[in-house]
Amino acid sequence: MSIELIVGILEIILIATTPLVFAGIGELVTEKSGVLNLGVEGMMLVGAVTAFVTLVITGSYFLAFLISVLSGVVMSGLFAILVLFLMSNQIATGLALTIFGIGLSSMLGKEYIGTPIDGLSPWFFVIFSFVIVFLISYFFYKTKMGLILRAVGESHNSAHALGYSVIKIRFLSILFGGSMCALAGSYISICYAPMWQEGMTAGRGWIALALVVFATWKPERVLIGAYIFGGVTILQMNLQALGLRFPGQFFSMAPYIATIVVLVFISSNRLRIKLSAPASLTIPFYKGR
Amino acid sequence: MVKFITFISTFLVFAFGSANADPKKVGFIYIGPPGDHGWTYMHDVGRKYMESQLGDSITSTYIENVPENADAVRAIRKLADSGHDLIFTTSFNYMDQTHEVAKDFPDIKFEHATGYIQADNVATYSARFYEGRMIEGHIAGHMSKTGTIGYIASFPIPEVVRGINAFYLAAAKVNPDIKMKIIWVFTWYDPGKEADAANTLINQGADIIVQHTDTYAPCQAAQKAGVFAFGQASNQEDFCPDAHLTSIEDIWGPYYADRAKAVVDGTWSSGDTWDGMDKGMVVMSPYNNKLMPASLIQEAVNMEVGIKDGTLHPFTGPIYNQAGELVVPEGEVAPDGMLLGMNFYVQGIDGEVPQ
Numbered sequence: 001m002s003i004e005l006i007v008g009i010l011e012i013i014l015i016a017t018t019p020l021v022f023a024g025i026g027e028l029v030t031e032k033s034g035v036l037n038l039g040v041e042g043m044m045l046v047g048a049v050t051a052f053v054t055l056v057i058t059g060s061y062f063l064a065f066l067i068s069v070l071s072g073v074v075m076s077g078l079f080a081i082l083v084l085f086l087m088s089n090q091i092a093t094g095l096a097l098t099i100f101g102i103g104l105s106s107m108l109g110k111e112y113i114g115t116p117i118d119g120l121s122p123w124f125f126v127i128f129s130f131v132i133v134f135l136i137s138y139f140f141y142k143t144k145m146g147l148i149l150r151a152v153g154e155s156h157n158s159a160h161a162l163g164y165s166v167i168k169i170r171f172l173s174i175l176f177g178g179s180m181c182a183l184a185g186s187y188i189s190i191c192y193a194p195m196w197q198e199g200m201t202a203g204r205g206w207i208a209l210a211l212v213v214f215a216t217w218k219p220e221r222v223l224i225g226a227y228i229f230g231g232v233t234i235l236q237m238n239l240q241a242l243g244l245r246f247p248g249q250f251f252s253m254a255p256y257i258a259t260i261v262v263l264v265f266i267s268s269n270r271l272r273i274k275l276s277a278p279a280s281l282t283i284p285f286y287k288g289r
Numbered sequence: 290m291v292k293f294i295t296f297i298s299t300f301l302v303f304a305f306g307s308a309n310a311d312p313k314k315v316g317f318i319y320i321g322p323p324g325d326h327g328w329t330y331m332h333d334v335g336r337k338y339m340e341s342q343l344g345d346s347i348t349s350t351y352i353e354n355v356p357e358n359a360d361a362v363r364a365i366r367k368l369a370d371s372g373h374d375l376i377f378t379t380s381f382n383y384m385d386q387t388h389e390v391a392k393d394f395p396d397i398k399f400e401h402a403t404g405y406i407q408a409d410n411v412a413t414y415s416a417r418f419y420e421g422r423m424i425e426g427h428i429a430g431h432m433s434k435t436g437t438i439g440y441i442a443s444f445p446i447p448e449v450v451r452g453i454n455a456f457y458l459a460a461a462k463v464n465p466d467i468k469m470k471i472i473w474v475f476t477w478y479d480p481g482k483e484a485d486a487a488n489t490l491i492n493q494g495a496d497i498i499v500q501h502t503d504t505y506a507p508c509q510a511a512q513k514a515g516v517f518a519f520g521q522a523s524n525q526e527d528f529c530p531d532a533h534l535t536s537i538e539d540i541w542g543p544y545y546a547d548r549a550k551a552v553v554d555g556t557w558s559s560g561d562t563w564d565g566m567d568k569g570m571v572v573m574s575p576y577n578n579k580l581m582p583a584s585l586i587q588e589a590v591n592m593e594v595g596i597k598d599g600t601l602h603p604f605t606g607p608i609y610n611q612a613g614e615l616v617v618p619e620g621e622v623a624p625d626g627m628l629l630g631m632n633f634y635v636q637g638i639d640g641e642v643p644q
Binding site for chain 1: 321324325326354470471472479481482484485486489493495504509639640
């Protein structure tokens with residue numbers, strides 16, 4: 001194996017994995033505050049289409065990413081209002097958000113399917129994905145705000161009793177999660193596979209959700225997990241192309257199997273569940289109590 | 290009450306005759322969105338052609354993005370329940386689901402694309418795409434400088450394996466040392482993964498990318514890397530003008546119009562249709578004259594003529610399998626039965642068909 005070949009493989013792994021890192025870290029922050037948002041796939045798609053359409057109309061990459069992130073804020077804001085103020089069920093609302101996102105993105109992008117654009121080099125975002133994981137990790141474990149956010153996710157009643165605004169903190173966490181998911185989507189439609197196609201995220205939102213569980217809600221493990229998931233896919237492609245016999249089907253489901261294994265492992269012991277998942281995850285917060 | 294309705298409707302039928310009969314409803318099940326500019330797109334082009342040909346005598350609807358699992362049963366049943374007279378299910382893995390629903394609706398006609406099992410009310414149809422693969426292989430044999438072809442395959446079904454073999458046989462005839470690198474991505478539709486596969490193949494030295502998946506991501510990746518590519522299902526030259534050599538286009542319109550008309554006329558019968566270039570079901574996109582020498586384009590055009598008049602067949606013996614056994618003797622062509630069930634690579638291709 002030559003050096004160029006290995007460098008090439010690494011490049012492809014970096015490019016392919018970056019959207020998983022963005023979506024995974026966004027969802028991680030949301031879940032750390034005690035809210036499960038299953039709308040990742042929908043928000044990614046809306047982020048992808050708004051970025052693409054903005055780029056076609058304005059020709060500005062900056063505006064494309066800006067509008068895309070704003071679309072993520074709007075989508076997740078909608079979710080936040082429903083689950084935080086109207087106390088709707090988080091799981092049902094998240095699924096609805098995905099279904100809504102699939103439909104909305106198809107509608108918005110109808111006129112733009114097959115419009116050729118010039119893709120943007122992915123490297124800025126690849127580097128940014130590492131930086132953001134580092135920043136989130138620092139935020140969680142080295143800053144007071146991070147500690148408060150985690151406290152809200154562990155026990156919202158205690159945090160509330162201490163005078164922290166549970167609703168506000170969760171709202172902001174959800175918005176951050178939404179904007180990262182939209183960024184992941186815009187990266188896909190502008191850098192990774194520069195085009196708009198309906199449903200083009202092809203299930204990466206669900207992999208990102210699995211990733212958070214796989215990472216047992218730790219930022220740096222989201223990064224590691226994403227690279228395991230992404231790396232395995234690209235490596236098996238390389239082995240196939242080298243003519244080795246390889247069960248490709250198996251690797252298509254590997255992320256999900258790995259997640260189930262981790263789930264079984266962490267739920268095998270009460271203490272491990274406590275140490276891993278935010279204790280208030282999916283539990284609605286009623287201010288009156 | 291029921292009797293009264295029957296009376297009224299009988300009266301209406303007699304009063305207005307068949308000229309005012311309700312238009313027949315034709316439904317389609319799509320695996321992807323009509324905007325994929327690939328497989329589903331071409332079925333939708335065919336659907337619109339059918340509408341334009343038959344005018345008011347039919348109406349048509351489609352359900353897009355139907356997964357190839359139990360959901361397909363629901364989707365097909367939905368069309369059947371809502372009074373469709375003819376339903377096209379346009380992907381190989383809808384086979385069991387199509388037959389499951391068809392059993393419950395004997396009066397509704399079903400057409401299953403690329404399938405091989407028929408029933409009284411289930412016909413199958415496909416196009417001989419492998420004829421186009423032969424031409425692509427011939428072009429690749431001439432155009433590849435590294436002698437390495439990258440092939441992005443979707444699922445290990447005969448349709449895909451046949452394409453790989455037809456391509457290789459033609460390419461190896463031009464350049465016996467040609468190497469094929471094949472990646473099975475186990476999806477029809479995932480622009481990101483298709484681009485990953487193309488980039489992986491290019492990274493491993495392929496300078497021509499062939500795809501049997503549905504989006505133009507591989508062709509785009511080829512353009513970016515400065516290598517050549519063949520498009521899939523529809524003409525993709527707009528998306529990758531500096532890489533695109535040609536595409537195999539699937540032309541379904543005339544077939545759909547024909548079958549829908551048969552339902553309108555009441556002459557529909559089950560059967561299997563497998564047409565190729567001679568009937569215009571498979572068409573090559575314009576050859577890229579900026580990238581290909583004129584002589585090569587002429588050769589490709591001549592091959593089209595040969596395939597159409599039957600003097601040229603992609604699977605002409607002697608053909609050996611990987612074990613070195615003679616599967617098609619010299620001077621003969623592979624029978625359709627062998628082509629329909631093809632699940633082996635021919636001699637010269639490395640690796641194995643995934644099981």
